[in-house]
Amino acid sequence: NAGVTQTPKFQVLKTGQSMTLQCAQDMNHNSMYWYRQDPGMGLRLIYYSASEGTTDKGEVPNGYNVSRLNKREFSLRLESAAPSQTSVYFCANIEPQGYEQYFGPGTRLTVT
Amino acid sequence: RKEVEQDPGPFNVPEGATVAFNCTYSNSASQSFFWYRQDCRKEPKLLMSVYSSGNEDGRFTAQLNRASQYISLLIRDSKLSDSATYLCVVTRYSTLTFGKGTMLLVSP
Numbered sequence: 391n392a393g394v395t396q397t398p399k400f401q402v403l404k405t406g407q408s409m410t411l412q413c414a415q416d417m418n419h420n421s422m423y424w425y426r427q428d429p430g431m432g433l434r435l436i437y438y439s440a441s442e443g444t445t446d447k448g449e450v451p452n453g454y455n456v457s458r459l460n461k462r463e464f465s466l467r468l469e470s471a472a473p474s475q476t477s478v479y480f481c482a483n484i485e486p487q488g489y490e491q492y493f494g495p496g497t498r499l500t501v502t
Numbered sequence: 503r504k505e506v507e508q509d510p511g512p513f514n515v516p517e518g519a520t521v522a523f524n525c526t527y528s529n530s531a532s533q534s535f536f537w538y539r540q541d542c543r544k545e546p547k548l549l550m551s552v553y554s555s556g557n558e559d560g561r562f563t564a565q566l567n568r569a570s571q572y573i574s575l576l577i578r579d580s581k582l583s584d585s586a587t588y589l590c591v592v593t594r595y596s597t598l599t600f601g602k603g604t605m606l607l608v609s610p
Contacts, residue, residue, distance in 0.1 A: 421596055432602035433546065433589070440596040448597070480545055484598060491536070493545035 413481030525590030
């Protein structure tokens, strides 16, 4: 996965529980992203961080928070999980105008 | 109008066939364009960039038409291993917007 790691790979939560999805990259790129992918909906941007210390909302930010801890790490937190957040979550390390674009292997989250 | 639109398919083609996908985008200020490939239950992977002058990589050719706001991907001599979903991606500043993808199934 060209240096983008995500943990955990799988997770089952009960409604109302919280958790943090971890993402780390070792390519020294500035931009990092969190997407969710649902059947029939494609990839939708949750949050992104164009550089260390900055974060911005994407298309579907409600129910999520993010932290760009340093250049290497970008975490996604669900404070109170809901069944609608059942999805596959991908972290990406992307240079938007360039050719260095890599996704992590994904976290498959089920909220019951 | 959705920002990036693709025909979901599936496109069913025999090995050796030539197949083409189109993708339209709504924001004329979009800056860069890419095609990704995604295998079932795997992460998306960058396939190639798209330029107005055209971009060829082996059996794959991508083309951008800014005036009509669409991009295309042509696959020649299809292989079984080309079976996947192909995602069109449009960027503007730091954001990338993905189409929902076109599924390709190549059969023997």
